[in-house]
Amino acid sequence: MKIDGIDKKIIRSLTKDARTPILSIAREIGVSGAAIHQRLRKLEKAKLIDSYQMIINHEVLGYSTTVFIGVYLDNDVLLSSVVKRLKEMPEVLECHYTTGNFAIFIKVICKNNNDLVNVLETKIKKIKGVFKIETMVSLNQSIDRQYLI
Amino acid sequence: MKIDGIDKKIIRSLTKDARTPILSIAREIGVSGAAIHQRLRKLEKAKLIDSYQMIINHEVLGYSTTVFIGVYLDNDVLLSSVVKRLKEMPEVLECHYTTGNFAIFIKVICKNNNDLVNVLETKIKKIKGVFKIETMVSLNQSIDRQYLI
DNA sequence: CCTGAAACTCCGTGATT
DNA sequence: AATCACGGAGTTTCAGG
Numbered sequence: 001m002k003i004d005g006i007d008k009k010i011i012r013s014l015t016k017d018a019r020t021p022i023l024s025i026a027r028e029i030g031v032s033g034a035a036i037h038q039r040l041r042k043l044e045k046a047k048l049i050d051s052y053q054m055i056i057n058h059e060v061l062g063y064s065t066t067v068f069i070g071v072y073l074d075n076d077v078l079l080s081s082v083v084k085r086l087k088e089m090p091e092v093l094e095c096h097y098t099t100g101n102f103a104i105f106i107k108v109i110c111k112n113n114n115d116l117v118n119v120l121e122t123k124i125k126k127i128k129g130v131f132k133i134e135t136m137v138s139l140n141q142s143i144d145r146q147y148l149i
Numbered sequence: 150m151k152i153d154g155i156d157k158k159i160i161r162s163l164t165k166d167a168r169t170p171i172l173s174i175a176r177e178i179g180v181s182g183a184a185i186h187q188r189l190r191k192l193e194k195a196k197l198i199d200s201y202q203m204i205i206n207h208e209v210l211g212y213s214t215t216v217f218i219g220v221y222l223d224n225d226v227l228l229s230s231v232v233k234r235l236k237e238m239p240e241v242l243e244c245h246y247t248t249g250n251f252a253i254f255i256k257v258i259c260k261n262n263n264d265l266v267n268v269l270e271t272k273i274k275k276i277k278g279v280f281k282i283e284t285m286v287s288l289n290q291s292i293d294r295q296y297l298i
Numbered sequence: 299c300c301t302g303a304a305a306c307t308c309c310g311t312g313a314t315t
Numbered sequence: 316a317a318t319c320a321c322g323g324a325g326t327t328t329c330a331g332g
Contacts, residue, residue: 001209001210011203011205014202014203015202015203015205016200016202017200017201017202018167018168018201018202018203019167019168019201021307021308021309022308022309023307023308023309024308031317031318032317032318032319033308033309033310034309034310034311034317034318034319035316035317035318037309037310037311038316038317039316046209047206047209048205048206048209048210049203049204049205049206050204050205050206051165051166051203051204052166052167052168052201052202052203052204053163053164053165053166053167053201053202053204053295054160054163054164054167054198054200054201055198055199055200055201055202055295056160056164056197056198056199056295056296056298057196057197057198057199058295058296060150060195060196060197061150061197061296061298063296066245068217068245068247068254083291083292086292087291087292090296090297091296092292093292093293093294093295093296094290094292094293094294095290095291095292096215096217096287096288096289096290096291097287097288097289097290097291098217098285098286098287098288099285099286099288100283100284100285100286102285105217105285105287106292109296134249135249136247136248136249136251136254137247137248137249138245138246138247138254139245139246139247139248140245140246141243141244141245141246142232142236142244142245142246143232143235143236143241143242143243143244143255144242144243145242145243146202146204146205146207146242147205147207147210147212147239147240147242147258148239149205149210170324170325170326171325171326172324172325172326173325180300180301181300181301181302182325182326182327183300183301183302183326183327183328183329184299184300184301186326186327186328187299187300188299
């Protein structure tokens with residue numbers, strides 16, 4: 001997969017604002033719209049482009065608490081059964097199988113601390129196979145971005 | 150901020166694919182394109198929409214390792230100076246100030262384990278004020294999504 | 299908060315170099 | 316891999332209910 005300067009400009013532009021018209025990118029770079037169009041198809045075909053997404057600001061909806069949770073599992077539980085439960089919880093945004101002490105590591109958003117307690121005690125701890133959790137609350141997020149090509 | 154069923158449909162559609170034409174959403178719901186357009190402006194004005202982004206598949210570029218790193222800082226170091234250094238590293242995707250043992254908690258992507266060692270030893274540990282780190286490698290990510298309205 | 303229509307802009311494709 | 320050209324489609328705005 002070769003990515004030249006023009007590809008980078010396309011990617012940077014659409015990473016910043018996915019609705020930027022192809023034609024305006026084309027004008028900026030100084031090539032035709034069709035050329036940009038072709039390159040985008042090429043990038044999509046190469047699977048370099050995962051998706052185009054509207055990013056929601058959850059804070060406006062009242063979800064102002066981000067929490068990372070390390071989860072310890074019983075030895076005899078099936079990992080996939082726990083993941084399945086977690087997938088049913090919309091507040092679980094990420095789930096990783098990790099090295100280290102935890103079996104899995106998840107990222108969750110909540111409305112506030114009360115909501116957090118509720119999620120931890122009545123949802124996560126109630127999942128069959130979960131025997132201990134360690135929570136780490138993000139008080140402030142100072143970096144949030146994609147890898148810049 | 151009130152969000153009704155039509156708003157939800159718009160958001161769900163554009164969260165999945167930000168390039169979905171307004172008109173096709175309009176047809177699906179059974180209202181005019183202008184109505185959807187107006188609602189989108191309303192949602193943007195309310196800051197509910199953070200951005201529209203092309204999401205890059207970093208794995209195709211060779212970045213196949215995701216790592217979470219807990220960072221301990223010297224007591225006398227300025228947090229902002231460390232964050233500033235981290236911002237200069239494109240491989241640092243998130244940085245959180247958290248409760249718990251760590252001062253800050255970061256998410257990083259690397260090409261492979263060698264690259265990881267390089268990032269840890271020659272970059273992060275070399276930042277003034279960082280005195281200890283704990284790394285947790287994600288071997289597999291089974292959930293990755295936005296909060297579904 | 300909706301609609302329809304007009305004016306404008308863009309998209310996707312095919313032919314060509 | 317780029318260009319031009321074109322017909323179909325989408326966007327934006329505005330008057331009006």
